[in-house]
Amino acid sequence: MLSRAWPQTLRWRVYALVCGLLLLLLVTAAATTVSRFYATSVGNHVRGSLRPAQQSAAALSKDYVDMETGARGFLLTRDDTFLAPYESGHADMAQQEQQLRGLLSFDETSLGLLDGVRAAGETWQRQSIEPDIAAARDGTLAPAPPMTDALAAKQTFDRVRASLAELQAHINELTAVGLQQSTDAQNAANIVTIVCAALALVLGAVTVLLLRGSLDAPLRKLLDQVQRVSDGExxxxxxxxxxxxxxxxxxxxxxxxxxxxxxxxxxxxxxxxxxxxxxxxxxxxxxxxxxxxxxxxxxxxxxxxxxxxxxxxxxxxxxxxxxxxxxxxxxxxxxxxIPLTAGQSLGMAVQTLVSELETGVGVVPELVLTGDLDRELPDDVVTAVLGVLHDVLGALLTPGRPDPVEIGLTRENGVIRLRADGPAPESTATLESLGERARLLSGDGRVDYEGDRVVIDWWLPV
Known part of the structure; x- marks a missing residue:
């Protein structure tokens, strides 16, 4: 009972370890994917929104400075050339504000700060810049404005500067937070990957040790015993x-x-x-x-x-x-x-006999049939020819010897002649009796030896 339960316990342990490895791989893949996706998302947010917002806020600040510089130069010189920076800055300011609203749409605080910048800028333009520019063009502006007016204009523009500085500081803070989140997410993904890989290595090592101790050792023992049996023990x-x-x-x-x-x-x-x-x-x-x-x-x-x-x-x-x-x-x-089917010709019977002997021995003889072997042949002649051919082939066809064997059977001028050429057999008793068997039917036969081959010439009158 214990011997039956132990393999089942081993099998379930192996299954549990394999399933644990698969689950760990899935968890590792999921955790790594989520962490890296989050890190990528934060990085994309920084690159796609916060970095452009920083650049747009800096451009907006430059537009206000250009407007203030151009307006002050015009008021001092009454030269319209100095209004070019003011007008270009005023046109670009609207574009930068619109771009910032799109980039910072996810943060209400940033939008509120941007509204403060716009309100301060409109107050500065309405109260300090536009009236002075209009009076300067009409000739009603005094050459030197009172000190109190100049101080009020400066304070108004300082509030614009302060609003811009506060907006830029907030955007910088958002960027710093986003970069830190991206770094933390990347580090977390790396830690998860390393921990899961370490656990997978430990679990894999445990699996290998369990399999080696519980399966590999008995299998090697069995293989050694099988090898000894195969060696003849x-x-x-x-x-x-x-x-x-x-x-x-x-x-x-x-x-x-x-x-x-x-x-x-x-x-x-x-x-x-x-x-x-x-x-x-x-x-x-x-x-x-x-x-x-x-x-x-x-x-x-x-x-x-x-x-x-x-x-x-x-x-x-x-x-x-x-x-x-x-x-x-x-x-x-x-x-x-040697059977001869009723109505079967001598030629067909010879081919059948050669085919049967060829199949049984495995040697393919060369057979040549010449003349009319199909009609007007006495039964004793047909029987004698088949018997002699059977004995000749039995003597010349030897299993395992690829030596060629040539058989020729001819009927012409009232004579049936059998010629055979093949390797000389070990026993020649059968071949030596062929001539005597032919002479019983008024024929004759001769057996000649040429080295390790034998040539048979045997004939009967028809």
């Missing part, structure tokens, strides 16, 4: 302990080891039996070739005796027929029956 048992998956694999390897031992024993017995059967077949084949050769010789002797003793010709012919039947039965028992 079949008597070395395989441990099936460890996590469920490793234990299942070890059990499968142990089962395979036991089965290999059992199959090896049975395979040894089967191999010994196969060797005995092959030896028996070899002996039977050689004995059969010898017997067939002897029977052919007896048949030839009886045919020769028929010519010398015509009185006993009928008896000898009967004996020769019995010998032919015995030879065919013996060949069928040793090499198998």
């Amino acid at each position: 079949l008597d070395h048992g395989v441990d099936v302990s460890g996590p469920a998956e490793v234990a299942e694999l070890g059990h499968a390897v142990e089962t395979m080891r036991v089965r290999i031992i059992s199959e090896t024993g049975r395979a040894t017995e089967a191999s010994d039996q196969l060797v005995r059967l092959e030896e028996t077949d070899r002996i039977a084949g050689e004995l059969g070739d010898t017997v067939i050769k002897r029977l052919f010789a007896i048949g030839l002797a009886l045919q020769s005796a028929t010519a010398r003793f015509p009185v006993a010709a009928q008896v000898f012919a009967r004996a020769v027929a019995d010998l032919d039947q015995a030879i065919n039965q013996l060949r069928s028992s040793l090499y198998g029956q």
Whole structure:
């Protein structure tokens, strides 16, 4: 029960660690994204609103100074050229105020200070500048204004300066706060990223240690045992302990080891039996070739005796027929029956026979058929040709030997001729009996050896 619960606990621990890593990665990504988004937003606010507001406030202050300087120069000289700074400053002042209202729309205090600047500027222009400029153009302004009027004009413009200074100070303060917030947000994002990365490293290290101690060690132990079995130590048992998956694999390897031992024993017995059967077949084949050769010789002797003793010709012919039947039965028992389907031509039967032997042996012979092999052929001739071709191919086609084999079957001028060229077989008993088998049907045959190859020329009259 404990051995079943332990792997499950290990599996759930691994699942929990992996899920924790994934969750930590998600939290890290979310926290970092939010922090950096906030830092970017604050930075964009400083760059897009506060910095331009600082520049616009400085431009507005310069416009008021230009207006005051131009107006004072005109009042002293009565030269309209000095009014150019006043008029350009007055035109730009309206534009700067409008721009500041758009940039500082998020802060009511800034808008209030901007209203104060505008009110002070309008009071200064209405009470001190515009009446004096109009009187100077009409010629009603005294060359030297009274001291009290000059002092009042100065105080009025000082209030404009003070309002502008207060607005600029407030904008500078907002900018400083925004920069600090951006820096704090960036630092917070960096700290969150570092902390989450450290936690991920710790959790990953714990996961690796747990897997190495609980899974890697049993797996390496099993691998070492499997290696020993694969090296031939079949008597070395395989441990099936460890996590469920490793234990299942070890059990499968142990089962395979036991089965290999059992199959090896049975395979040894089967191999010994196969060797005995092959030896028996070899002996039977050689004995059969010898017997067939002897029977052919007896048949030839009886045919020769028929010519010398015509009185006993009928008896000898009967004996020769019995010998032919015995030879065919013996060949069928040793090499198998060579069937010929009803209506099938000799050429088709030869191709079928070569194809079957080619499939069984794995060697591809070169077959050449010439002449009319499809009609008016006696059954005994067809049977003899197929039997001889079967024996020739069986002797020349050897598994595992890629030596070429050439087979030619020709019918012309009332003769069927079989020619074969291939590697010389180890046993020549079958080939040496071909001539005697042809002479039983009034034909002949010759076997020539050229080095390690053999050339067969065998023919029958039709």
